[in-house]
Amino acid sequence: MFHKAFTFARSFFLFTLVVISWPALANQSTLLVVGDSLSAAYGVPSETAWVPLLRDRLEREGLAWQVVNASISGETTDGGLRRLPRLLEQNEPKVVVIELGGNDGLRGFPPNIIEANLAKMIELSLDAGAAPILVGMQIPPNYGQRYTQMFSDIFPALSDRYEVGLVPFFLNGIYDQEGLMQGDGIHPTEEAQPMLLENIWPELEPLIH
Numbered sequence: 001m002f003h004k005a006f007t008f009a010r011s012f013f014l015f016t017l018v019v020i021s022w023p024a025l026a027n028q029s030t031l032l033v034v035g036d037s038l039s040a041a042y043g044v045p046s047e048t049a050w051v052p053l054l055r056d057r058l059e060r061e062g063l064a065w066q067v068v069n070a071s072i073s074g075e076t077t078d079g080g081l082r083r084l085p086r087l088l089e090q091n092e093p094k095v096v097v098i099e100l101g102g103n104d105g106l107r108g109f110p111p112n113i114i115e116a117n118l119a120k121m122i123e124l125s126l127d128a129g130a131a132p133i134l135v136g137m138q139i140p141p142n143y144g145q146r147y148t149q150m151f152s153d154i155f156p157a158l159s160d161r162y163e164v165g166l167v168p169f170f171l172n173g174i175y176d177q178e179g180l181m182q183g184d185g186i187h188p189t190e191e192a193q194p195m196l197l198e199n200i201w202p203e204l205e206p207l208i209h
Helices: 002-026 050-060 077-091 102-106 111-127 145-162 190-208
Strands: 029-035 065-069 095-099 131-135 165-167
Touching: 029 077, 029 190, 050 065, 050 190, 077 111, 095 111, 095 190, 102 111, 111 131, 111 145, 131 145, 131 190, 145 165, 165 190
Parallel strands: 029 065, 029 095, 095 131, 131 165
Antiparallel strands: none
């Protein structure tokens, strides 16, 4: 008899824990970052990169958001598009930050292919009930005026077409400043990471409060 009572009490206690814990889990939303080396902490201590800084900021402000960083150095829009369906299924995000296209541009991929891949990523995110944020990039002028212009036009065009948030240029205020770019001239330094977060924050803030 005592054993049955103990078993019942233990089961009730565990059930109560589950019930109490469930709202905290249910109330936490997920922000998914799908990017390349600019979001994958390339060349900087991982804890000082802009995505961990975002996690810290959300925690300080008491916002119940989980940040999932699915960024990979060298990633292209094609690779991101291939991975996105599973990432959406696994994480069920409310916000998706799409920070891709730079590697496509540096490799001279056709702008119409880049645009089509990003468009599909936006559509998949919207269909999954997530709000996409598109992070704009630019490439060096040595690729030629026509190509560089076609590339940079991709991001505002998609933002207008789908009415989604846009960071016009992720490296704004960074790429041409001394000490803020690594020796390769492509990746921001550790000192620039808070600035990357500030560049994206105005588009993020309305979606996470």
